Amino acid sequence: MQRSLNIDPGKCTGCRQCEMACSYENEKVFNPSKSRIRVFTFDAEARFVPYTCTQCAEAWCMRACPVDAIRINLGTGAKEIHNDVCVGCKVCTIACPFGTVNYNADTGKVMKCDLCEGDPACAKACPTAAITYVDANWTGLDKMRMWAAKTDSAMTAN
Amino acid sequence: MGWAGKILRVNLTAGTVKSEPLNMEWAQRYLGSRGLGTKYLMEEIDPRVDPLSPDNKLLFATGPLTGTMASTGGRYTVITKGALTGAIACSNSGGFFGNELKNAGWDMIIVEGRAASPVYLHVENQTARLLPADDLWGTSVWHTEEAIKAKHHDPQIRIASIGVAGEKGVKYACVVNDLHRAAGRSGVGTVMGSKNLKAIAVRGTLGVRIKDFDAFFRATEAAKAVLAGNAVTGQGLPAYGTQVLMNVINESGAMPTRNHRDIQFEGAHKISAEAMAEKRPTDGKANLARNGACFGCTIACGRISQIDRTHFSVKDKPQYWGASGGLEYEAAWALGSNTGVDDLEALTYANFICNEQGMDPISFGATVSAAMELFEIGAITTRETGGIELRFGSAEALVKLAELTGKGEGFGAEIGLGSRLLTAKYGHPDLHMGVKGQEFPAYDSRGIQGMGLTYATSNRGACHLRSYTVASEILGIPEKTDPLATDGKAGLVKAFQDATAAFDSAGICIFTSFAWTLQDVAPQVDAACEGDWTVEKMLEVGERIWNLERQFNLAAGLTAKDDTLPKRLLKEAAKTGPATGRVNDLGKMLPEYYALRGWSPDGVPSNETLARLAL
Numbered sequence: 001m002q003r004s005l006n007i008d009p010g011k012c013t014g015c016r017q018c019e020m021a022c023s024y025e026n027e028k029v030f031n032p033s034k035s036r037i038r039v040f041t042f043d044a045e046a047r048f049v050p051y052t053c054t055q056c057a058e059a060w061c062m063r064a065c066p067v068d069a070i071r072i073n074l075g076t077g078a079k080e081i082h083n084d085v086c087v088g089c090k091v092c093t094i095a096c097p098f099g100t101v102n103y104n105a106d107t108g109k110v111m112k113c114d115l116c117e118g119d120p121a122c123a124k125a126c127p128t129a130a131i132t133y134v135d136a137n138w139t140g141l142d143k144m145r146m147w148a149a150k151t152d153s154a155m156t157a158n
Numbered sequence: 159m160g161w162a163g164k165i166l167r168v169n170l171t172a173g174t175v176k177s178e179p180l181n182m183e184w185a186q187r188y189l190g191s192r193g194l195g196t197k198y199l200m201e202e203i204d205p206r207v208d209p210l211s212p213d214n215k216l217l218f219a220t221g222p223l224t225g226t227m228a229s230t231g232g233r234y235t236v237i238t239k240g241a242l243t244g245a246i247a248c249s250n251s252g253g254f255f256g257n258e259l260k261n262a263g264w265d266m267i268i269v270e271g272r273a274a275s276p277v278y279l280h281v282e283n284q285t286a287r288l289l290p291a292d293d294l295w296g297t298s299v300w301h302t303e304e305a306i307k308a309k310h311h312d313p314q315i316r317i318a319s320i321g322v323a324g325e326k327g328v329k330y331a332c333v334v335n336d337l338h339r340a341a342g343r344s345g346v347g348t349v350m351g352s353k354n355l356k357a358i359a360v361r362g363t364l365g366v367r368i369k370d371f372d373a374f375f376r377a378t379e380a381a382k383a384v385l386a387g388n389a390v391t392g393q394g395l396p397a398y399g400t401q402v403l404m405n406v407i408n409e410s411g412a413m414p415t416r417n418h419r420d421i422q423f424e425g426a427h428k429i430s431a432e433a434m435a436e437k438r439p440t441d442g443k444a445n446l447a448r449n450g451a452c453f454g455c456t457i458a459c460g461r462i463s464q465i466d467r468t469h470f471s472v473k474d475k476p477q478y479w480g481a482s483g484g485l486e487y488e489a490a491w492a493l494g495s496n497t498g499v500d501d502l503e504a505l506t507y508a509n510f511i512c513n514e515q516g517m518d519p520i521s522f523g524a525t526v527s528a529a530m531e532l533f534e535i536g537a538i539t540t541r542e543t544g545g546i547e548l549r550f551g552s553a554e555a556l557v558k559l560a561e562l563t564g565k566g567e568g569f570g571a572e573i574g575l576g577s578r579l580l581t582a583k584y585g586h587p588d589l590h591m592g593v594k595g596q597e598f599p600a601y602d603s604r605g606i607q608g609m610g611l612t613y614a615t616s617n618r619g620a621c622h623l624r625s626y627t628v629a630s631e632i633l634g635i636p637e638k639t640d641p642l643a644t645d646g647k648a649g650l651v652k653a654f655q656d657a658t659a660a661f662d663s664a665g666i667c668i669f670t671s672f673a674w675t676l677q678d679v680a681p682q683v684d685a686a687c688e689g690d691w692t693v694e695k696m697l698e699v700g701e702r703i704w705n706l707e708r709q710f711n712l713a714a715g716l717t718a719k720d721d722t723l724p725k726r727l728l729k730e731a732a733k734t735g736p737a738t739g740r741v742n743d744l745g746k747m748l749p750e751y752y753a754l755r756g757w758s759p760d761g762v763p764s765n766e767t768l769a770r771l772a773l
């Protein structure tokens with residue numbers, strides 16, 4: 001079964017454990033600036049929003065890459081960067097409508113979320129379950145359950 | 159590893175910056191942050207120096223766990239000789255600045271001298287520059303952060319700065335980072351202002367390395383599970399913040415009220431955590447918007463609050479309508495119970511101003527309350543206050559004085575003196591409620607005896623964060639002791655002081671100690687750092703740091719005479735609550751404490767003690 005990252009900003013406290021976990025997983029160092037997931041703080045609105053690649057089925061980044069460096073991992077469905085192929089042209093960073101592919105000046109390659117081969121470090125590190133790794137076909141289940149709980153069984157359509 | 163291995167030395171007089179290797183031998187003996195910074199300060203300045211002279215130095219120090227996945231590992235400390243106290247000052251802050259500094263590859267910044275005109279320090283990884291700050295001088299912390307990010311086209315810069323309070327010499331000015339996190343006490347921001355240093359702006363992308371990742375991951379995971387499973391760190395703090403204490407301490411009869419004249423506040427329920435979470439009738443919103451975390455913290459005690467837009471304090475001031483750092487227990491107490499004000503929105507506004515202009519809400523609130531007492535006994539009148547009716551309970555007076563003091567204007571300039579100088583100026587030094595010039599925090603030591611000894615012996619002046627015996631005496635952590643008893647408190651205070659120094663020096667938040675002991679911390683430090691970091695070594699380092707701070711103070715001219723409490727707490731009995739009829743029995747605890755410490759009856763560490771600690 002394919003799985004997806006499911007992000008619930010309402011639960012996020014802005015602690016950045018996810019960013020550290022992601023940077024360690026990918027770079028073997030604690031370095032939030034190298035994290036594939038970023039947490040945004042909207043201070044005056046009291047909101048924290050974690051944001052990363054949603055692994056589009058028809059991925060713009062993958063289609064834009066002139067050298068085929070971005071490929072689908074058939075197991076996880078992740079669009080993965082192949083560093084040995086990537087030439088660092090950054091076309092994918094322009095193509096992605098969400099900004100979730102970014103250039104890494106230290107390596108001369110791009111970086112994006114690859115779902116950690118099906119074992120996402122960010123989700124494991126998150127203390128509030130703001131990031132979970134759920135059935136890709138049922139990312140709406142939590143919200144459905146929430147609304148279901150609010151629905152009065154005695155209520156009828158008429 | 160754990161340490162970055164580098165110090166950035168900035169000389170403001172000469173306008174130079176340079177990189178130096180960290181003294182790794184000292185790192186083994188003082189760990190980092192509080193301990194290591196104090197060692198550097200002790201070696202580099204004459205403790206008798208005037209805190210506001212160019213010869214004083216100002217250190218920004220991270221710990222070995224800062225910037226790692228250890229829970230709460232994002233903290234830094236500002237160390238200097240305190241402007242408020244003339245004693246060692248060491249103020250700890252969370253937020254995101256500490257991690258950024260460590261990620262830029264620095265364990266510490268040492269600031270020396272004084273700039274001829276206002277400057278800020280811009281650090282981008284291993285490059286550091288001093289830049290003019292004339293256009294930032296005279297502006298708030300909030301404006302400074304925004305302006306620096308805009309100027310460098312980089313929203314990811316993290317900034318620690320002073321507001322107008324620090325520029326104007328308010329004695330208890332703080333260094334504020336990330337808009338509302340502060341190295342709050344003892345006037346560390348005042349020292350920064352005296353150096354003409356407006357801000358330190360950092361962007362760090364180098365990463366933090368540790369010794370043994372597998373062991374580190376195991377240790378941090380286990381320690382995080384301890385925090386999550388603990389009632390205080392797993393439930394109380396995330397839900398209520400430190401404000402969880404308001405009703406508890408009030409019921410214990412240990413809530414200083416109206417400059418410590420009373421010991422319980424009738425309005426406590428109106429300014430408590432529960433009140434913050436209640437929906438307001440005016441706009442249907444609660445004061446508390448949500449909780450937020452400092453970098454790396456799995457507790458997330460931070461309060462993010464919004465003020466009622468129709469409240470008199472913010473009407474027509476849209477800049478205060480957004481959410482920002484809300485009331486922690488200390489601020490709610492100092493601005494509220496201690497001034498007799500029970501208007502939650504007014505307190506939140508005064509707290510916003512403290513963040514915006516960079517001043518310590520504890521010392522500010524306590525100085526206002528001392529001024530209110532001076533006013534009520536007729537020692538000052540509206541002539542001195544510039545027309546302000548300075549009565550206990552007046553939200554209008556509190557709000558007005560927050561605005562004036564933040565900018566060092568009018569009677570606010572006198573409130574900015576702190577309560578020791580203010581009460582002395584008007585002939586009533588006995589009304590200064592503090593130790594070594596620093597105002598008390600939110601626990602009355604008549605109702606919690608151990609806190610009297612804590613305050614009297616705290617190296618940075620009255621403070622709850624040096625040995626929080628409230629944990630034992632009220633909350634029963636790690637075990638319950640009787641708050642009204644003095645027996646055993648000397649040992650309790652010493653044990654808390656030594657362990658706390660070790661926690662602080664690791665780069666983590668002391669709130670973890672509601673759940674963690676050094677048994678939880680040592681394995682994390684050991685996996686991150688070279689050296690054999692056992693619980694025993696951590697404790698020894700903690701005790702060494704405590705004695706080093708003491709040596710600094712003795713060399714600065716403080717003596718055992720300064721290890722005391724105001725007459726009010728030693729002579730005037732508590733009027734209500736469980737402690738009715740009690741004063742603080744400091745005299746019963748202090749000699750035993752000196753003996754346990756291995757100090758002479760005059761409070762001087764003996765030669766054997768110094769030799770044992772290799773000092």
Ligand code: SF4
Nearest residue numbers: 022113115116120122
């Ligand atoms: S799944 Fe892995 S790569 Fe993607 S954001 Fe999470 S930790 Fe980073």
Ligand code: SF4
Nearest residue numbers: 012013015016018126
């Ligand atoms: S780890 Fe979870 S709570 Fe912390 S910042 Fe990331 S998503 Fe938010």
Ligand code: SF4
Nearest residue numbers: 252452455459667669
């Ligand atoms: S417990 Fe609170 S103060 Fe401490 S690091 Fe966490 S959020 Fe910050």
